[in-house]
Amino acid sequence: MKLKLALAAASMLVAPAFMSAQAQTSGVYVSGGYTHFDGDGGAELGGITGRVGVNFGQNFAVEGEGTLGVKDDGGTELDSELGVFAVGKLPINPSFELLGRVGVSRIETTPYGDHDGLAYGAGAVNPADYDLIGLAM
Numbered sequence: 001m002k003l004k005l006a007l008a009a010a011s012m013l014v015a016p017a018f019m020s021a022q023a024q025t026s027g028v029y030v031s032g033g034y035t036h037f038d039g040d041g042g043a044e045l046g047g048i049t050g051r052v053g054v055n056f057g058q059n060f061a062v063e064g065e066g067t068l069g070v071k072d073d074g075g076t077e078l079d080s081e082l083g084v085f086a087v088g089k090l091p092i093n094p095s096f097e098l099l100g101r102v103g104v105s106r107i108e109t110t111p112y113g114d115h116d117g118l119a120y121g122a123g124a125v126n127p128a129d130y131d132l133i134g135l136a137m
């Protein structure tokens with residue numbers, strides 16, 4: 001069965017951020033964590049994800065991400081994922097903001113190969129120290 005990319009569930013369980021003072025003032029951020037992928041064929045895959053983004057003002061960012069598979073399902077293995085996203089942010093107060101993101105992603109699985117598609121997610125973050133509160137869609 002052909003596995004198509006569907007990031008219907010993008011769960012971040014851990015998102016540590018390592019940033020220099022210069023990166024913080026330039027709007028560049030780095031984060032990482034665990035991402036859950038739901039495929040059209042029913043496979044539930046997981047991987048360790050790294051992200052690099054650039055903030056353009058308070059409400060918009062662009063990010064790139066890469067994922068290496070660590071959780072396989074029923075003979076389907078997640079090899080890798082690469083994506084580019086537009087991120088909208090809605091600050092609620094200085095220590096809490098909501099976010100949504102949409103973009104394109106390419107996922108590579110064994111035995112199904114490469115597939116491109118829409119990728120999306122939503123979440124909440126503490127922008128003061130980039131501790132993840134939760135991310136699900």
